[in-house]
Amino acid sequence: MPDSGRPVVQENMLDNAQVMRALERRLVAHIAAGTTDCGAAAMRVSASEYADPARLEAEKRELFRKLPLVAGFSCEIPNPGDVMLFEAAGPSIVVARGRDGTVRAFLNMCMHRGAQVVKECGNRKLMTCRFHGWSYDLEGRLVGMPSEGDFPGEDRDRLRLVQVPAGEWGGLIFVKAHAGEERIDVAAWLGEMAPLIARFNLGGAKPVKSDRIDIDTNWKYALNTYGESYHFGTLHPTTFSPAAFTNTNLYDRLGRHYRVTFSQRAQGDLVGKDESQWPAPPVYGGSHYIFPNTIIYGAPVEGGGTFLHMYRLYPGEAPGKSFTIMSCYRGGDVPASISDDVIAQTHDFIEMVVRTEDYSISAEGQRNLECAPPGHALVFGKNEIALQNVHRDIAEAIGMPLT
Ligand code: FES
Ligand SMILES: [Fe+2]
The missing domain is CATH 3.90.380.10 (Naphthalene 1,2-dioxygenase Alpha Subunit; Chain A, domain 1)
Structure with a gap:
């Protein structure tokens, strides 16, 4: 070659x-x-x-559903609670900087009936779906569920947002546009x-x-x-x-x-x-x-x-x-x-x-x-x-x- x-x-x-x-x-x-x-x-x-x-x-x-893709620069979500959307590769993905400073990414899909939870970038403590008001924290945990008693047998822990692989290195944020919990080793992916x-x-x-x-x-x-x-x-x-x-x-x-x-x-x-x-x-x-x-x-x-x-x-x-x-x-x-x-x-x-x-x-x-x-x-x-x-x-x- x-x-x-x-x-x-x-x-x-x-x-x-x-x-x-x-x-x-x-x-x-x-x-x-x-x-x-x-x-x-x-x-x-x-x-x-x-x-x-x-x-x-x-x-x-x-390529676009399996490989690490640049979701943005770190400076686009510099602070804990900052959230941005990455939708260009297919699925709508929400990228959030947690209170611990770690960047995580999730399918932007409410676990109730699938609506988009986040519609725009910004800083927030919770991500709240505007359909029926289910709320998720920046780690994707379901923390608010109006009329929770109407969902007997459902366990909040099993209703977390679906995580997608994410990683941050050198001022760049990468995600993969599929479900998964791995951390992307960006430096290894970039290699030389x-x-x-x-x-x-x-x-x-x-x-x-x-x-x-x-x-x-x-x-x-x-x-x-x-x-x-x-x-x-x-x-x-x-x-x-x-x-x-x-x-x-x-x-x-x-x-x-x-x-x-x-x-x-x-x-x-x-x-x-x-x-x-x-x-x-x-x-x-x-x-x-x-x-x-x-x-x-x-x-x-x-x-x-x-x-x-x-x-x-x-x-x-x-x-x-x-x-x-x-x-x-x-x-x-x-x-x-x-x-x-x-x-x-x-x-x-x-x-x-x-x-x-x-x-x-x-x-x-x-x-x-x-x-x-x-x-x-x-x-x-x-x-x-x-x-x-x-x-x-x-x-x-x-x-x-x-x-
Ligand atoms: S679809 Fe999100 S709260 Fe119902
Ligand atoms: Fe040119």
């Missing part, structure tokens, strides 16, 4: 500036040579990857990606804005647009391209996760210059893909600190339908003098570009692939190694070989 084979783990030994400098060194070498990180060969995949209903069902079942995520200090972040974008394209087609810079000059001539080189990026495979680091135009000035003259801190813009559907992007804010963006992509009701939840956060290192509006404006710009450029062309491609002749295949270049590996890994995870 093609793999960049970079010794990413060794980055653990370096501080943030050293890591960014090492990445910058690799980028500047690519800029100088007109190259990019590559796999071994181009790869063909069937159009049915994006259009086969059986594949979509397998992805929903094997964990120290890279830890560098963002997500625990110190603050949520600023979130949007949902509905798209007429397969979720993997949309996901593919985040994994290569080959399209920057042609699809984004006036938006992203002025800031970043085309077809010049780093790719690091981290198990089923990956990091893609984009080259900034300013780094072009470093070619041929002695490193002692390179400005500090190094410029950095990179996407961290967490299998199967999440990308966390970090980039410097003008004036200091880190802009954090999270893109979570989900399948819709048909192979050609999907949606993205795009959320932005201010890094804990952003100076107080920079307002949330600055962070929100960056979010709005990226959202506009992704929606009107990346996702617009994704919908066109999807329509064509759904109507393509039988046996039609598309081709990923060796420069689209991130896409190649994502498709290989998804195929393996759902138990349906690529065709």
